[in-house]
Every structure is written in C-alpha cells, then in structure tokens.
Amino acid sequence: MKKLNIALLAGGNSSEREVALASAAMILDAFDRSRYNVIPVDVHGLHWTCKGAGDRKVEVDKTDFSVPVGDGKIRFDYAFIMIHGTPGEDGKLQGYLEMMGIPYSTSGFVSSVETFDKTLCKRIVSEIDGLCLAREVLLRRGDRVDADAIAARLGLPVFVKPNASGSSCGVTKVKSVADMVPAIERAFTESDAVLIEEFIEGREFGCGVWITADGIRALPVTEIKSHKEFFDYEAKYTAGMSDEITPAEIPAAATVRIQRLAEAAAKACNCSGIARVDFIMTPTGDIYMVEINSVPGMSGGSIVPKQIAAAGLNMTEVINAVIEDTLCRR
Helix, strand or coil, X not given: CCCEEEEEEEECCCCCHHHXXXXXXXXXXXXXXXCEEEEEEEEECCEEEEECHHHCEEECECCCCEEEECCEEEECCEEEECCCCCCCCCCHHHHHHHHHCCCECCCCHHXXXXXXXXXXXXXXXXXXXXXXXXXXXXXXCCCXXXXXXXXXXHCCCEEEEECCCCCCCCXXXXXXXXXXXXXXXXXXXXXXXXXEEECCCCEEEEEEEEEECCEEEEEEEEEEEECCXXXXXXXXXXXXXXXXXXXXXXXXXXHXXXXXXXXXXXXXXXXXXXXXXXXXXXXXXXXXXXXXXXXXXXXXXXXXXXXXXXXXXXXXXXXXXXXXXXXXXX
C-alpha cells in the first residue's frame, strides 16, 4: 500500500507557538514510518516552510499543498495539525484544507471556530444537564469599561482572559477594581474580545476525549494542582510549577461525572480527533466547564499524553486511529 504523505503542521502565529513546536516534536517521534512519510511544516504567518537539502528552508506551495523536491514535488495527502491558537485551533487552517480537499486530524472548521471562542462555546454547551458555567461579562474592542459595575455584578476576584486564546496567555486573576483595566488591556493584546468571569473556588481537572465515527471515549481524568495562584502559562510549562495527577485521586462517581460531561461538551460542539475539556469542581460537587481545547498540548509535559498512557494506549496507535478515522469519514 502506498505510504501517505503527511504534513505535520506546527508552530503557528500565537503566543503558544513554542508550545506547539514542542508538541509537534513529540508527535513526530510517535508516527508509524512504515505507513507514513511525515514532513514537519512550520506555519508562521504567510510562510509555511519545511527543511530541504542541507537544512535549507523550502516553502510549501499553497496552491496545491505540495513541496518541491528536485525536479518534481510531493503533494500532501493529509494534514496532522499540531498548532495551538491561530491558525490551527481557530478554524483558519481547517477552512483552507477543506477548500483544498485535504483530510486533517482535528475538529472541523465550524467546530474549531465554536470551541476557540470561549463565550460562543459556553452558549453551545449551556443546555447540558449537570454542567455549570461561570457568570461572565464580555467586552469587545472599543467598549466602555465600567470596572465598578463589573465588580458589582460578578464580585471579586474575577478572571480576566482573552475570549479567543489558549495556554492562559493574557489571563489575570483580578482582586481589586483598580487592577481591572490593566488586566483588560493585557487580555486585548491576545484577542479582539475579553471575557471576564466570576471566580469559582474548587479543584481543577482536565479530561481528554477521543472522538471517532464510532463514538466518543473519555480518557482518564487528571487533577491539576498549580503551585502558583492559578494554572497560568508558567505553571503549565515550567517543570515543578504544578502537579498533574493522572488518574485523579477522586471518588469513582466524580470521575464518571467529569468524563460524561466532557463527552457531552465535545459532542455538543461536534469535535473530532483528540480534544481536552477543562473543569473546576467546587467543594459542594458542582462541576463548572472552563473551556474546550480542540488541539490540546502533546509535549512531554502535557496532560493528554499522560492520560493516553494511563488508559493503556500508546501514542502511535492513537495517531494511526485518528488518521484512519478521518480517511474513513471522507
């Protein structure tokens, strides 16, 4: 059988670029080379490049999604997207690939748009039985900011975050009205809309989900214990700044509740491939959804690879299954 030519799309244009490159490096090592010719492609702005002879950079031809080789070219049969943030998680790459007729590994264009926009995502999952959502205020660029009114409505502290971004980039825990406007300005550097949410006291969990044509499978649940005040960028990507316990040391009933809610949220947003849903569980047992990550981290320190291992799976077989499922659907 002919080997598929796979473009491993990495990098991207957001603050998560370095994380995405680390994720792609781990995924590259796990590919089954007996089935696939894998070529890493660094997507950075208008330049999509891969390494040619002598490590020189070769530009991808976007008119037919190919790379020149000698006197010919290699056309890609498939795209494995490992870009967090834009353009790999917000639907932009998915839209291009759909126009080109190229199958890819992640959720579709519409689903990617829905999950990347935190407010829109919350609206979509709001009818799920048993799922709680934090109260919020949404600001768009140019809106008047009344910090006193926001504090009166949501209380303090609040979380100020970009409405469309990831990895806690631009997120601030605000404890005073005086700190509200600087936090909002910081969040606007990452997104054209800013989400301000009430603070929910509780334990934080992440649950990976594996979505195929046959259904949705929740992975083991991870509890995230940040050594900082919250699970910010530094806590996520600096060794020793957080403890990520997989499987989470919670009662079996709580694990099942989180898994079922993760499956329901992914289904409501029509996710595909591998996604991760993050939650906070309060001391009274209420479960609040934080967000859905349609292209979760896959580096050595990331949560989902640990959950895959805890489920008794290996990354190679998961990658194979994701690709095969995508091709079968098309």
